Amino acid sequence: NAGVMQNPRHLVRRRGQEARLRCSPMKGHSHVYWYRQLPEEGLKFMVYLQKENIIDESGMPKERFSAEFPKEGPSILRIQQVVRGDSAAYFCASSHSESTGAYGYTFGSGTRLTVV
Amino acid sequence: DAKTTQPTSMDCAEGRAANLPCNHSTISGNEYVYWYRQIHSQGPQYIIHGLKNNETNEMASLIITEDRKSSTLILPHATLRDTAVYYCIVGETSYDKVIFGPGTSLSVIP
Numbered sequence: 001n002a003g004v005m006q007n008p009r010h011l012v013r014r015r016g017q018e019a020r021l022r023c024s025p026m027k028g029h030s031h032v033y034w035y036r037q038l039p040e041e042g043l044k045f046m047v048y049l050q051k052e053n054i055i056d057e058s059g060m061p062k063e064r065f066s067a068e069f070p071k072e073g074p075s076i077l078r079i080q081q082v083v084r085g086d087s088a089a090y091f092c093a094s095s096h097s098e099s100t101g102a103y104g105y106t107f108g109s110g111t112r113l114t115v116v
Numbered sequence: 117d118a119k120t121t122q123p124t125s126m127d128c129a130e131g132r133a134a135n136l137p138c139n140h141s142t143i144s145g146n147e148y149v150y151w152y153r154q155i156h157s158q159g160p161q162y163i164i165h166g167l168k169n170n171e172t173n174e175m176a177s178l179i180i181t182e183d184r185k186s187s188t189l190i191l192p193h194a195t196l197r198d199t200a201v202y203y204c205i206v207g208e209t210s211y212d213k214v215i216f217g218p219g220t221s222l223s224v225i226p
Contacts (some may be wrong), residue, residue, distance in 0.1 A: 004159075012167055033213060043160065043216040091159050093214075104150075105214060107159030 004029075004094050005074075013082045014115045021077040021111045024096030032075040033105070034067060034091040043091065049075060061089035082115045089113075119143070120204045125221040128198075134191040136220050138204030141185045146208055149180060151189045153200040154219070160203065163189065194224045 005024040013019050025032050035045040048056040049069035060067065064082075069075040079086055093107045121139045128134040140149060150165040164171055164178045166187070171178045179192040191198055201218040 035216075042218050043154075045213045045215060048213050059213075089157070093159075105160075105162060107161070109159050110157075 004106050005085055005091055006090075006092050006108035006111050008111060009109065010054075010112045010114070012116060015083060016081050019079040019082050019113055020116075021079075021090050021113070022074045023077070023092030023094075023108060025075040025092075026096075027107050029094035029096050029106070032069050034077050034094075035074075035091045035093065037089045037091065037110075039088070045111045046077075057076070079113075081112070084115045087113055087115045119206050119215075120217055122204050122217065122220045124218065125223070127225055128147045128191075128194045128222050130196060130224050130226050131177070131185070131193055134189075134194040134198065134222060136202050136222065137186065137205075138189070138190075139186045140204070140206045143184050143206050148208070149178065149184075149187050150205045150207065151176070151178065152203045152205065152214075152216075154203070155197075155200040160216075163202075171226040180197070194222075196224050196226065198222065199224045 004026055007022050010033055011019055018109045024105045030051055032049045035043045039042050045059040047060050051069055052071050064080045066078045089112050091107055091110045093105045095105050117166055119142055137226045148165050148167050151163040152160045154160045164173055164176050166180050180187045201219040201221050203216050205214055
């Protein structure tokens with residue numbers, strides 16, 4: 001049973017370009033969570049999605065950031081017009097259902113975004 | 117905001133037990149205590165969780181005080197690979213998003 005798969009592992013973008021980060025949850029998991037970790041800082045919650053729905057996006061920056069989790073395919077975190085301050089590790093987690101809560105969280109290995 | 121407080125850092129000798137404390141004085145009756153850890157540059161890893169009773173699994177033991185206002189994660193025989201940041205989190209078993217605090221940076225020393 002494969003774990004949470006994130007790709008790419010490393011992504012380099014020039015300022016102003018778009019970054020697309022993909023997350024495939026564990027098999028059977030229908031809940032996806034995105035976190036950002038700036039260099040030398042802690043993990044910050046960004047957004048919680050279920051299939052085709054955004055449940056909680058209270059941690060998402062108001063501009064340039066969007067997330068989706070379509071009926072088919074991986075969850076996508078999209079960052080438009082990237083700036084140097086977007087350079088960070090982005091982690092995705094998945095869980096099976098609401099009842100499992102934090103216990104059911106499995107994290108991926110992350111995508112390291114570098115904006116040059 | 118995180119609802120727990122943990123020491124910023126701790127050292128532990130290799131082979132000895134590592135005891136990581138956590139205070140959660142405002143925990144409510146239906147909230148669990150969860151522990152995760154993050155080894156450098158990797159994604160966080162679930163360790164253990166509990167409600168009232170002490171819990172043990174292949175990785176660690178969790179001791180929760182009777183009033184549930186604090187807990188201790190015990191790694192019985194720490195190895196160098198246990199060097200990581202350890203996060204104590206409280207939350208319900210609903211979807212509720214996991215809010216990470218700064219955690220405790222554990223260094224296992226040879």
